Amino acid sequence: MKRVLSLALACAVILPFAARAQGKTDFSGTWTLDPSKSDAPMGRGGRGGGAAAGPITITQTASQLTQKRGEQTLTYTLDGSESKNQVQGRGGMQDVTSKAHWDGAKLIVETTRDMGGMSITTKETRSLSADGKEMTIENAISTPQGDLNTKQVFTKS
Numbered sequence: 001m002k003r004v005l006s007l008a009l010a011c012a013v014i015l016p017f018a019a020r021a022q023g024k025t026d027f028s029g030t031w032t033l034d035p036s037k038s039d040a041p042m043g044r045g046g047r048g049g050g051a052a053a054g055p056i057t058i059t060q061t062a063s064q065l066t067q068k069r070g071e072q073t074l075t076y077t078l079d080g081s082e083s084k085n086q087v088q089g090r091g092g093m094q095d096v097t098s099k100a101h102w103d104g105a106k107l108i109v110e111t112t113r114d115m116g117g118m119s120i121t122t123k124e125t126r127s128l129s130a131d132g133k134e135m136t137i138e139n140a141i142s143t144p145q146g147d148l149n150t151k152q153v154f155t156k157s
Helices: 002-022
Strands: 029-033 056-060 064-069 072-077 082-089 092-103 106-115 118-128 134-143 146-156
Touching: 072 082, 072 092, 082 106
Parallel strands: none
Antiparallel strands: 029 056, 029 146, 056 064, 064 072, 082 092, 092 106, 106 118, 118 134, 134 146
């Protein structure tokens, strides 16, 4: 009886952590934008239009995700703590602060930046298709002038 109780207690403690760990998706790889399934980059016309800035290469560990696209490299810690990066903006490089956390198998990255005295927040939701061959990035951008939602779909190379 003691063994059964001990085993049940051990399972109750261990299984939730194991299930949570299994929900974390590995986005590592090289990804190419599929314009036919994606919204155009801001300011470049309708769905499927506009030029992509090249493939995205992602490396990921249990604690960090690094994304490289052209000359731009962004690194996020995956535990909800702040990550500091610089991104190209109007007038040069801008400092941004991001927090990344998991929502099941989806990675959520919330970023804030100051653009000309305006606070801009972006909520990026990153997910993989069931077969792991497509990565979808949905962005919800909030500015004092209004909100914008975009979607980009990438194919694994």
